[in-house]
Amino acid sequence: MRYPASEKLEIIRLVEESHLSAWRTLGKLGIPRTTFYRWYDRYLQRGEAGLQDQSPKPKHVWNRIPDTVRRKIVKLAPKETELSPRELAVMFTDKESYFVSEASTYRIL
Structure with a gap:
């Protein structure tokens, strides 16, 4: 399931403010820890802009013939x-x- 940036930010704030551990909070929300921490790292590095969906497509193909x-x-x-x-x-x-x-x-x- 894809989450919009606003929802990702809301989840990050919820985990930060929760009196439960991150593990328990994420378990109740049904979000894998790896996914959350990927979002959290991008949020810490680039702010809210880092939470926008990113295309998994590479910018260029490494073996393309010029x-x-x-x-x-x-x-x-x-x-x-x-x-x-x-x-x-x-x-x-x-x-x-x-x-x-x-x-x-x-x-x-």
Whole structure:
């Protein structure tokens, strides 16, 4: 279940002000301790802004083939029409000293 930032803040304040231990308070609320402490750490570091939902999507893909390399492969393919994607990948790797797999070459073309 997703909680809005205002509800997360309310839960944090409730746990802080409770006369019960954090463990018992969270147990009564049905919130896992790991989830609460993740929220609490973000709240301490960034304030209320840290409680906003964050996209789990990475900002960039670490193994994405750069556009410059993609353009070079597309440019090379019409010159070497008799080559399969596998052979084209090997030729590109030899020529440019940049490894591109057969599958990636096939997807690019």
